[in-house]
Amino acid sequence: xxxxxxxxxxxxxxxxxxxxxxxxxxxxxxxxxxxxxxxxxxxxxxxxxxxxxxxxxxxxxxxxxxxxxxxxxxxxxxxxxxxxxxxxxxxxxxxxxxxxxxxxxxxxxxxxxxxxxxxxxxxxxxxxxxxxxxxxxxxxxxxxxxxxxxxxxxxxxxxxxxxxxxxxxxxxxxxxxxxxxxxxxxxxxxxxxxxxxxxxxxxxxxxxxxxxxxxxxxxxxxxxxxxxxxxxxxxxxxxxxxxxxxxxxxxxxxxxxxxxxxxxxxxxxxxxxxxxxxxxxxxxxxxxxxxxxxxxxxxxxxxxxxxxxxxxxxxxxxxxxxxxxxxxxxxxxxxxxxxxxxxxxxxxxxxxxxxxxxxxxxxxxxxxxxxxxxxxxxxxxxxxxxxxxxx
Numbered sequence: 001x002x003x004x005x006x007x008x009x010x011x012x013x014x015x016x017x018x019x020x021x022x023x024x025x026x027x028x029x030x031x032x033x034x035x036x037x038x039x040x041x042x043x044x045x046x047x048x049x050x051x052x053x054x055x056x057x058x059x060x061x062x063x064x065x066x067x068x069x070x071x072x073x074x075x076x077x078x079x080x081x082x083x084x085x086x087x088x089x090x091x092x093x094x095x096x097x098x099x100x101x102x103x104x105x106x107x108x109x110x111x112x113x114x115x116x117x118x119x120x121x122x123x124x125x126x127x128x129x130x131x132x133x134x135x136x137x138x139x140x141x142x143x144x145x146x147x148x149x150x151x152x153x154x155x156x157x158x159x160x161x162x163x164x165x166x167x168x169x170x171x172x173x174x175x176x177x178x179x180x181x182x183x184x185x186x187x188x189x190x191x192x193x194x195x196x197x198x199x200x201x202x203x204x205x206x207x208x209x210x211x212x213x214x215x216x217x218x219x220x221x222x223x224x225x226x227x228x229x230x231x232x233x234x235x236x237x238x239x240x241x242x243x244x245x246x247x248x249x250x251x252x253x254x255x256x257x258x259x260x261x262x263x264x265x266x267x268x269x270x271x272x273x274x275x276x277x278x279x280x281x282x283x284x285x286x287x288x289x290x291x292x293x294x295x296x297x298x299x300x301x302x303x304x305x306x307x308x309x310x311x312x313x314x315x316x317x318x319x320x321x322x323x324x325x326x327x328x329x330x331x332x333x334x335x336x337x338x339x340x341x342x343x344x345x346x347x348x349x350x351x352x353x354x355x356x357x358x359x360x361x362x363x364x365x366x367x368x369x370x371x372x373x374x375x376x377x378x379x380x381x382x383x384x385x386x387x388x389x390x391x
Contacts, residue, residue, distance in 0.1 A: 002031065004384060005035075005037050005038060005382070006038075006099060006107075006382070006385045006389055007038040007039075007040075007041065007096060007097045007099075008037070008039050008040070008097060008099060008100075008101060008385065009033070009092060009095060009097035009099070009100045009101070009121075009174070010028065010029075010039065010041045010042070010100075010101045010102045010339050011043070011101065011103070011108050011109055011110055011111070011112030011262050012025035012026070012028075012041065012043050012102075012108065012294070013075075013078060013103045013104045013106035013128070014043075014044075014075055014106075015043040015044070015045055015104070016043075016045050018228075018259070018279050019075065019228070019264075020128055020200070020302075020303070020305075020306050021103050021128045021289070022391070023103070023200075023306050024103075024128070024200060024306075025086065026043075027247060027374045027377075027378075028378060028381075029041050029057065029059070030058070030374075031374060031378040032056070032057050032378075033054070033055075033057045036055065036056050036058060036286050037057075037382075038056045038057075038095075038364045039057045039058070040057075040059075040060070040091070040092075040095045040097060041057075041058070041059045041060070042059075042062070042088060042091070042096045042108065042112070042328065043060070043061055043079070044061070044062055044063070044064050044076075044081070044107070044249070045061040045062075045063075045107055045386070046061045046062075046063055047266070048063060049061065049084070050061050050089060051091060051215070058095060060087075060088070060091050060164065060262070062081070062084045062087075062088075062193055062269040062316070063080075064076055064078035064081065065078055065080050065083070067079050068080075068202050075225065077106060077107050078107045079107065080108035081108065081110075081111055082091070082111065082180050084111070085111060085114075085115070087239075088111065088115065089115065092119065093296070095317070097121060097123055098114075098122070098385075098389055099114075099122045099123070099124060099385060099388065100112050100115060100116040100121050100122075100123050100124070101123075101124040101125070101126070102116075102123065102124075102125050102126075102146040102173075103125070103126050103128055104125075104126075104127070104128060105166065105169045105264045109125075109388050110380045113125075113169070113172050113173075113327070116173065122174045122175075122388055122389065123172060123173040123174055124173055124175050124176070124177065124384070124388065125170050125172070125173035125176055125177070125185060126176070126177035126178070126198055127176065127177065127178040127179075127303065128179070128231040128255045128303055128304075130383075135295075137155055137349055138172045142293035143160065151281045152305040163190065164190075166273065167187075167190035167191050170187060170190075170191050170193070170366065171192065171193060173189040173193060173389050174193070174391070175193065175194055175195075175196065175384060176188075176191065176193050176195040176196070176240055176386055177194075177195065177197075177198035178195055178197065178198065178200055178303065178327045178383065179195050179197070179198055179200060179303045179304035179325050180197070180199075180303060180304060180324070180328045181197060181328070182324075182328075183195075183303055184196070184323075190378070193225070196376065196380070196381075197380075198380070198381055198386050199304060199372070200243050200304045200305075200306050200309060200372075200374075200377065201309075201373050201374030201375070201376065201377045201387035202306075202310055202312075202313045202369055202372050202373075202374075203313075203374070204220060204313045204366075204369055204370050204373075206282075206286050207286050207290075207310045207311075207313035207314045207369070208286065208290065208313065208314065208315075209288070209290055209314055209315030209320070209362070209366060211283070211286045211289070211290035211291075211314065212287075212291055212315075213287055213290070213291065213390070214291050219251050219252065220253055220254050221252060221253040221254075221291050221293040221294065221352050222253070222254060222255075222291060222292045222294075222342075223238075223241075223253055223254050223255050223256070223292070223293070223294050223295075223348065224255075224256045224257075224258070224288070224289065224291075224292035224293075224294070224295050224296065224316065225238065225255065225256070225257050225258070225259070225264060225295070225296055225297065226259055226285075226289070226307040226310070226311070227258075227259050227297070227299070227307050228259055228260070228261040228268060229259055229260060229261030229262070229263045229264045229301040230261040230262050230263055231259060231262070231263060231301045232299070232301045233261075233298070233301070233302075234265065234299050234301075234321075234341070235261075235263050235267060235298065236263065236267075237265065237298040237341050237344065238255060238267070238271070238296060238298065239270035240269055240345075241287055241296070241298075241344050241345045241348065242255065242270075244344075244345035244346075245345050245348065245349060248345065248349055250349055250352075253352075254274060254275065255271055255273070255274035255275070256274070256275050256277070256288065256291075256292060257274060257275070257276045257277070258277050258278075258279070258280050258285065258288050259278070259279060260278055260279055264344065265275065268360075277342070286311075286314065289310055289311055289313075289314035289316060290314045290315065290316070292311065292314070292316045293316070293352070293358075294316065294317055294318070294336075294342065294348060294351060294352070295307075295308065295311035295312075295316045295318040295319070295336070296318075296319045296348065297311075297318060297319065297321075297325065297326055298320075298321055298341060298344060299320075299321065299326070300321050300323040300324060301323075301324060302324045302325050302326055303324060303325045304326075304328075304329075305312060305326035305329055308320060308326045308329050308330065309329055309364070309369060309372060312330075312335055312336075312365075312366065312369040313365075313366065313369035313370075314328070314365075314367040315362040315363070315365055315366045316362070316365060317335055317336040317337075317351060317361035317362060317364075317365050318330050318335065318336035318337075318365070319336055319337045319339065319344060319347050319348060319351075320336065320337075320338055320339075321338070321339070321340065321341065322338050322339075322340065326347065329368075331364070331368065332362065334364045335344055335364045335365040335368050336360060336365065337350075337351065337362065343349060344362065
């Protein structure tokens with residue numbers, strides 16, 4: 001039992017990239033800095049190894065090498081990351097952590113898990129990405145070669161095998177974190193470890209309806225999407241949504257895509273009227289959200305959906321699927337709609353057709369987002385740390 005704040009060594013999968021893990025990790029470090037908590041963040045980044053000791057918050061950035069390969073446009077895995085183990089070990093010895101927290105089976109996370117075992121330190125692990133579902137969806141090129149029944153069975157086997165491997169990895173931790181109750185239950189069943197809810201927060205001052213700056217004569221409804229333009233985000237559905245809306249006689253709308261990814265060129269071909277901004281940050285991103293009329297997010301694999309919460313904070317109702325984390329954020333009929341893929345177009349048309357209902361959803365969305373703060377998220381994580389260290 002300790003009578004001081006725990007000393008945490010945090011090993012995130014990503015930090016500078018544009019994804020939920022990186023977004024959460026940056027806020028976690030900022031929380032530790034604001035509260036003056038002893039916090040060491042060991043991450044990949046930059047071209048040279050660099051240790052910064054800024055009061056109680058230390059950061060160690062380590063470069064990935066020539067063996068690294070891309071997992072996504074801005075995310076890589078370096079099988080040679082082990083070469084940094086001596087330096088990390090020396091920094092850990094100086095910092096004297098009470099526990100190590102990893103965010104997944106990345107090059108950084110695997111090393112963090114090994115160092116926890118080697119140094120006899122308690123390990124916490126958070127689940128941020130449904131890697132098992134990604135594996136099945138990204139095997140589509142192979143599954144399409146099989147007959148339909150065999151493809152479905154093979155896809156399920158890939159997902160089951162991936163989940164079994166992930167469960168063995170996460171079982172190394174003493175406690176687990178996941179962003180929604182469904183995932184926590186899955187992890188507890190597959191690992192036998194206690195899982196705690198670790199949702200995401202939003203900065204409601206950055207993401208604000210007041211950032212809306214559309215031209216007065218712009219009467220088109222803007223249907224927005226923010227995130228990776230990739231197969232696991234189910235973005236191809238949005239081309240079908242446009243076709244269905246047009247068949248319904250609705251043409252006074254346009255799509256706005258913020259992000260990049262492998263599906264971007266295909267989307268440009270299918271949606272010639274859409275606007276593609278690439279990755280936006282800061283005020284540009286906040287303005288893009290505020291200028292939307294509806295946020296359309298057809299992903300089935302997101303564990304939480306930071307972008308959905310950012311949209312709500314901007315006063316933008318969201319249309320999401322019943323699967324994964326976004327469905328735990330949206331209140332159906334109040335802050336948006338929760339519908340199956342085949343119902344997306346009808347849900348969009350229904351909201352846009354009722355101006356009074358749409359305006360009330362905008363107010364409800366903002367009100368809900370005001371209840372979700374990053375401080376409350378990380379205060380909950382530290383409470384779990386303290387309980388873990390008493391065991």
